[in-house]
Amino acid sequence: MPWNDGHMGGWGYATMIVGMLLFWGLLIAGIVFLVRYAVSGRHGGAEGSVASPERILAERFARGEIDKSEYESRLAVIRGGAAR
Known part of the structure; x- marks a missing residue:
C-alpha cells in the first residue's frame, strides 16, 4: 500500500542511508580483516609455528630444565662460538 503518493518519506531515506553505510562498512x-589475517602469518601456517633455537633454549632455561x-x-x- 503506497503512502505519501508513492514517494518515500524522510524516515525511508534515513533507513536507506543507514543500511547502505552499514553494508559498505561491514x-x-x-x-x-581477511587481508590482515592472510598477511600476519598467525593462521597456523608452518612459518608462524617455527621458534628460533635461542628462544627454545631460553624457554628451557626459564622452566629449569637446564x-x-x-x-x-x-x-x-x-x-x-666455542663451548666454554
Whole structure:
C-alpha cells in the first residue's frame, strides 16, 4: 500500500542511508580483516609455528630444565662460538 503518493518519506531515506553505510562498512571491515589475517602469518601456517633455537633454549632455561652453565654452553654453540 503506497503512502505519501508513492514517494518515500524522510524516515525511508534515513533507513536507506543507514543500511547502505552499514553494508559498505561491514564489507570493507571484512576485507581488511581477511587481508590482515592472510598477511600476519598467525593462521597456523608452518612459518608462524617455527621458534628460533635461542628462544627454545631460553624457554628451557626459564622452566629449569637446564642450568646456567649448560644454557651458556649451548647458546655459544648455537651462535657459532666455542663451548666454554
